[in-house]
Amino acid sequence: MRPFPQLRGSEHRILNWLDSCCTSAAHIHQIQAQLILQSLHSNTTIAHRFIAACKPLGLLPSALLLFTQLRKPHVFICNSLIRAFSHSHSPHDSVFVYAHMHKNSILPNNFTFPFLLKSLSELKDLRQGQCVHTHITKLGHLNDIYVQNSLLSIYASCGCMGSCHQAFNEMPQKDVVSWTVLIAGNRSAGRHDDALIAFEQMQYAGVVPNRVTMVNALSTCSKCGALEMGVWIHDFIRRSGWELDVILGTSLVNMYGNCGRIEEGMDVFKNMKEKNVFTWNALIKGLALAKSGNEAVRWFSRMEHEGIEADEVTFLGVLCACSHSGLVQMGRRIFSSLIVGKYGFLPNFKHYACMIDLLVRAGRLQEAFIIITKLPFEPTKAMWGAFVAGSRTHGELELSEFATRKLVELEPENGAHYVLLSNLYAEMGRRSDVESMKRLMKETEMKKDQGCGAIEFEYERNVYELLAA
Numbered sequence: 001m002r003p004f005p006q007l008r009g010s011e012h013r014i015l016n017w018l019d020s021c022c023t024s025a026a027h028i029h030q031i032q033a034q035l036i037l038q039s040l041h042s043n044t045t046i047a048h049r050f051i052a053a054c055k056p057l058g059l060l061p062s063a064l065l066l067f068t069q070l071r072k073p074h075v076f077i078c079n080s081l082i083r084a085f086s087h088s089h090s091p092h093d094s095v096f097v098y099a100h101m102h103k104n105s106i107l108p109n110n111f112t113f114p115f116l117l118k119s120l121s122e123l124k125d126l127r128q129g130q131c132v133h134t135h136i137t138k139l140g141h142l143n144d145i146y147v148q149n150s151l152l153s154i155y156a157s158c159g160c161m162g163s164c165h166q167a168f169n170e171m172p173q174k175d176v177v178s179w180t181v182l183i184a185g186n187r188s189a190g191r192h193d194d195a196l197i198a199f200e201q202m203q204y205a206g207v208v209p210n211r212v213t214m215v216n217a218l219s220t221c222s223k224c225g226a227l228e229m230g231v232w233i234h235d236f237i238r239r240s241g242w243e244l245d246v247i248l249g250t251s252l253v254n255m256y257g258n259c260g261r262i263e264e265g266m267d268v269f270k271n272m273k274e275k276n277v278f279t280w281n282a283l284i285k286g287l288a289l290a291k292s293g294n295e296a297v298r299w300f301s302r303m304e305h306e307g308i309e310a311d312e313v314t315f316l317g318v319l320c321a322c323s324h325s326g327l328v329q330m331g332r333r334i335f336s337s338l339i340v341g342k343y344g345f346l347p348n349f350k351h352y353a354c355m356i357d358l359l360v361r362a363g364r365l366q367e368a369f370i371i372i373t374k375l376p377f378e379p380t381k382a383m384w385g386a387f388v389a390g391s392r393t394h395g396e397l398e399l400s401e402f403a404t405r406k407l408v409e410l411e412p413e414n415g416a417h418y419v420l421l422s423n424l425y426a427e428m429g430r431r432s433d434v435e436s437m438k439r440l441m442k443e444t445e446m447k448k449d450q451g452c453g454a455i456e457f458e459y460e461r462n463v464y465e466l467l468a469a
Contacts, residue, residue, distance in 0.1 A: 025059060032066055042070055047077040055084050064093060072104050075112065083115040091119035095128060108135070110144040117150035121157040129154035130163075149177045156185025161194070176210050184216040192224040199229075209236075211248055218251040227259040234268075244272050250279040257286020277311055284317035293325025310343060312351070319354035323361055331358045349375075353382040360390025365399055381410055388420070397428050415441060 031050065040046050047067060054063040064081060067073050078101050085094040098116050101108060113136055120129045133151055141147050148171050155164035164185050171178060179202040186195035199217045202209060209217070214233055221230035234252055242248070249272040256265030265286050272279065280303045287296035300318045303310060315338060322331035335355045338347040347355075352375060359368035368387060372379050384406045391399040401424050407417045418441050425433040
């Protein structure tokens with residue numbers, strides 16, 4: 001480390017050092033000592049620069065310790081700390097600074113709340129968010145649109161969409177951020193219809209969406225199969241002359257793939273200048289959903305050839321593609337490469353579920369049974385469900401009974417499993433077991449909500465939904 005120059009009492013020199021010479025913890029600590037000795041840490045300009053110098057070095061706790069020693073630091077210093085911590089891995093320290101302000105009667109201003117609320121959104125701390133909302137109202141900062149948008153964000157991040165909608169409706173003016181937060185919050189909460197309604201209302205209000213809006217709207221279309229809206233968004237992007245960056249392009253590929261229009265998704269993919277692993281995964285998943293297993297494998301091979309490092313989601317898509325297209329040998333080869341750690345990670349329960357599904361669809365029930373009984377973890381509902389559906393399809397009722405009993409052990413309160421078990425006994429001519437099962441269901445007041453066909457469809461869908469997870 002090069003020697004740090006001798007510090008002088010000049011504020012100007014300290015500012016210069018903070019801007020150009022502060023590159024290590026030793027420098028920070030030397031400047032910190034000089035600030036204390038010369039009582040300069042109450043100077044707002046120096047404080048702001050010192051906090052900014054601490055952040056990239058991971059030394060914000062030093063700044064916090066320094067400035068909370070002041071009896072009553074200026075609100076600008078507190079805001080600088082709250083902002084810095086809101087962008088760090090310690091957002092809870094923003095809340096600590098705000099509590100310090102409250103304790104020492106330091107009046108917050110409209111610049112305090114957006115970054116404080118950002119930290120609370122990261123922490124998903126609804127209770128504290130509601131308290132801060134009350135403070136904002138009492139202090140008269142509720143008409144600031146940046147504060148209002150931050151309030152929307154805290155409620156949305158906590159899944160409290162009732163409060164989010166209420167706060168949104170009470171806003172006299174709404175900008176693109178307001179609408180985007182509302183759309184994204186509804187999407188994250190699984191309220192897809194509300195998200196798309198908000199997106200349409202945004203158009204009627206004359207607010208022009210931005211890229212973040214469109215990514216969230218496309219994600220919603222992808223989840224609920226709203227192809228018409230997705231196509232409209234794509235047309236809007238083209239009419240507006242937007243370049244397809246990697247995030248927006250990937251969202252389009254994903255939307256088309258999930259809505260069963262993989263050809264359009266392929267066109268988007270080919271026209272993208274930049275692609276990442278998420279883009280490739282969206283394409284492979286779309287091909288898997290379209291049951292184009294050979295195409296999915298071909299694009300996976302091309303992905304490897306172009307040097308894109310595949311991740312766990314990539315292999316989930318490829319294995320599901322092999323399963324839906326009956327590519328047993330290819331699926332075995334890919335799964336074996338995961339088992340030996342060729343790609344730097346071992347298969348997880350989703351990969352095993354896909355492999356079991358592949359084998360039972362192809363009638364390789366014994367092979368699937370060996371895998372499921374030798375798993376490095378407990379078999380999941382999706383695995384046993386796939387095994388039930390496959391073994392029954394291929395007439396192996398004893399294996400289907402065994403797997404259904406495993407489902408009963410996993411979910412003893414689920415009446416659907418007992419219905420299927422009863423139907424299996426009936427097919428096997430075991431009338432006494434059928435009657436016993438009916439008595440058990442009656443005694444435990446289990447409801448027979450679904451028909452047998454619906455139950456088997458549910459088991460098959462478990463593996464299918466791994467792609468959408």
